[in-house]
Amino acid sequence: MAIAGKKAAVIGAGLGGLSAAVRLAHKGWKVDVYEAGSDAGGKAGSISAAGYRWDSGPSLLTMPEVLKQLFTEIGEDMEKWIRPVKLPVICQYRLSDDTLLNAYADTNAFAEEIEAKTEDSAESVMAYLNYSREIYKRTGFLFLQKSLHELDSYLDRKALKTMLNIGKIDPFRTMHRANRTFFRDPRVIQLFDRYATYNGSSPFQVPATLNIIPHVEYGLGGYGVEGGIRAIPAALQKLAEKRGVRFHFNTPVERILTTTRRVSGVEVRGEKLDYPVVISNADVKRTYTMLGDTNAPWAQRYRRLEPSSSGLVFFWGMGRKTDLSVNNIFFSSDYPGEFRSIFQEGRCPQDPTVYVNITSKITPSDAPVGGENWFVLVNAPGDTGQNWEEETALTRKRVRKRLSRALGREVLDSIDYEEVMTPSDIAARTGSPGGSLYGISSNSRSAAFNRHPNRSRRHRGLYFCGGSAHPGGGMPLVILSGKIAANLIQKYEK
Numbered sequence: 001m002a003i004a005g006k007k008a009a010v011i012g013a014g015l016g017g018l019s020a021a022v023r024l025a026h027k028g029w030k031v032d033v034y035e036a037g038s039d040a041g042g043k044a045g046s047i048s049a050a051g052y053r054w055d056s057g058p059s060l061l062t063m064p065e066v067l068k069q070l071f072t073e074i075g076e077d078m079e080k081w082i083r084p085v086k087l088p089v090i091c092q093y094r095l096s097d098d099t100l101l102n103a104y105a106d107t108n109a110f111a112e113e114i115e116a117k118t119e120d121s122a123e124s125v126m127a128y129l130n131y132s133r134e135i136y137k138r139t140g141f142l143f144l145q146k147s148l149h150e151l152d153s154y155l156d157r158k159a160l161k162t163m164l165n166i167g168k169i170d171p172f173r174t175m176h177r178a179n180r181t182f183f184r185d186p187r188v189i190q191l192f193d194r195y196a197t198y199n200g201s202s203p204f205q206v207p208a209t210l211n212i213i214p215h216v217e218y219g220l221g222g223y224g225v226e227g228g229i230r231a232i233p234a235a236l237q238k239l240a241e242k243r244g245v246r247f248h249f250n251t252p253v254e255r256i257l258t259t260t261r262r263v264s265g266v267e268v269r270g271e272k273l274d275y276p277v278v279i280s281n282a283d284v285k286r287t288y289t290m291l292g293d294t295n296a297p298w299a300q301r302y303r304r305l306e307p308s309s310s311g312l313v314f315f316w317g318m319g320r321k322t323d324l325s326v327n328n329i330f331f332s333s334d335y336p337g338e339f340r341s342i343f344q345e346g347r348c349p350q351d352p353t354v355y356v357n358i359t360s361k362i363t364p365s366d367a368p369v370g371g372e373n374w375f376v377l378v379n380a381p382g383d384t385g386q387n388w389e390e391e392t393a394l395t396r397k398r399v400r401k402r403l404s405r406a407l408g409r410e411v412l413d414s415i416d417y418e419e420v421m422t423p424s425d426i427a428a429r430t431g432s433p434g435g436s437l438y439g440i441s442s443n444s445r446s447a448a449f450n451r452h453p454n455r456s457r458r459h460r461g462l463y464f465c466g467g468s469a470h471p472g473g474g475m476p477l478v479i480l481s482g483k484i485a486a487n488l489i490q491k492y493e494k
Helices: 014-027 062-074 107-116 122-145 155-162 175-182 186-199 208-219 231-242 284-291 298-302 335-345 388-407 423-430 474-490
Strands: 007-011 031-035 046-049 052-056 084-085 089-094 099-103 224-226 244-250 254-260 262-268 271-274 279-280 308-320 326-329 352-359 370-378 413-422 461-464
Touching: 007 014, 007 262, 014 031, 014 062, 014 231, 014 279, 014 474, 046 413, 052 308, 052 370, 062 231, 089 271, 107 122, 122 208, 122 461, 155 308, 175 186, 175 208, 175 244, 175 284, 186 208, 231 244, 254 284, 262 279, 262 308, 279 474, 284 298, 284 461, 308 388, 308 423, 326 388, 335 370, 352 388, 370 388, 413 423, 461 474
Parallel strands: 007 031, 007 279, 031 244, 089 326, 279 461
Antiparallel strands: 046 052, 084 224, 089 099, 254 262, 262 271, 308 370, 308 413, 326 352, 352 370
16 A cells, blocks of 8 residues: 555656566555556567567576565565576577587586687686676675665675775776686687677776676576566566556656756656656656756766667567577677777677577467577667668678578578667667667776766656666666665655
């Protein structure tokens, strides 16, 4: 039951907004979620056509404890709502020379696989994963669980220990440079360099602190989900509704209303609605536009910061089955050139790394009998006015060439259906400027501190969650951003 006076509006039904809404409703708040689209999920969307279904955004669940914690906090059993499927092979890699390498969830087997198929040793892999785990142990509490912009976050012993040992989280060299100290085979270095793309950044620029990600994947596990990743926002919406949250779809917020230094509500379809608390799950830059405060210091900062990369996606309905895994990576032969194209030249790579996700390997109903649903992703620059029809045609040829070479057959012969999503399309569907997948990039040492705070000091009663706010993009992080925002609301809005 909602407590009188405790009323909040959530702008956007992405995973961050859903996380905040569920938690606040459980604490007795009356919560309304306003979503411009027709359903919940934000970037974690879904596309269906010609008997196929694809996840249109995230495809791998990591840190499942973050999701489980949400359900536990409100007295629910996650397994009754969502069924993660632990992957014995997290990803199959086709290295730049087409060597097939299985990234086993069992770290010993993974290390032995690398030793058997590359010039690096199993001992090097285990030493690297231990290094990754140490970064996680030192950073996880402060950088993922707490707001970096609240003084009391630094008064905890764990946080103080992190700050006093900041050098041990490897912030002063790049991911690529750090990886070169562990491995000598360029193909193995490239494999671990790819984790920079998990938040839309370049391994040649991002701090080595992001080498936390291999531990997240191998130490904590990589999962698929029965029914696809789309099952997560669908479950969170039902859970929120069970707690009394009201959803308003196809209902974009036009303005965030303010009085002197405080939000007072939102304007929807010309109607002014009173709310003492507003949580924005929209992109930070879009939020300041809704506020009419585009000259605010944080708005100006975000205009200067480099956005994360975007993606060019092909949704292929394949008329035949293959021996591919759920997740597959086909590496390029020029990784520096690939990221130079994306971040410096603003064009799709001539030699792209190709990611293929096939959820029908877990949920057979995602494809017709005898077929597979291929989600084919190439890292791409954000939309700055490129000719996407031309970029798509060129990239399609390059993807076809790369996949056909690795698989030993013409892949286009098996395509029964195709749909394409460009960075321009992503921007239009999700409201992310330029189609940025993760808000701002992490291509600087100060990236963690550049993300927008979860609480506004300029406009009291305004809170932020989602990929463009702290702690950043990716499913576990945006769910945590909703938790941090909800906790701050409980602290400050009494």
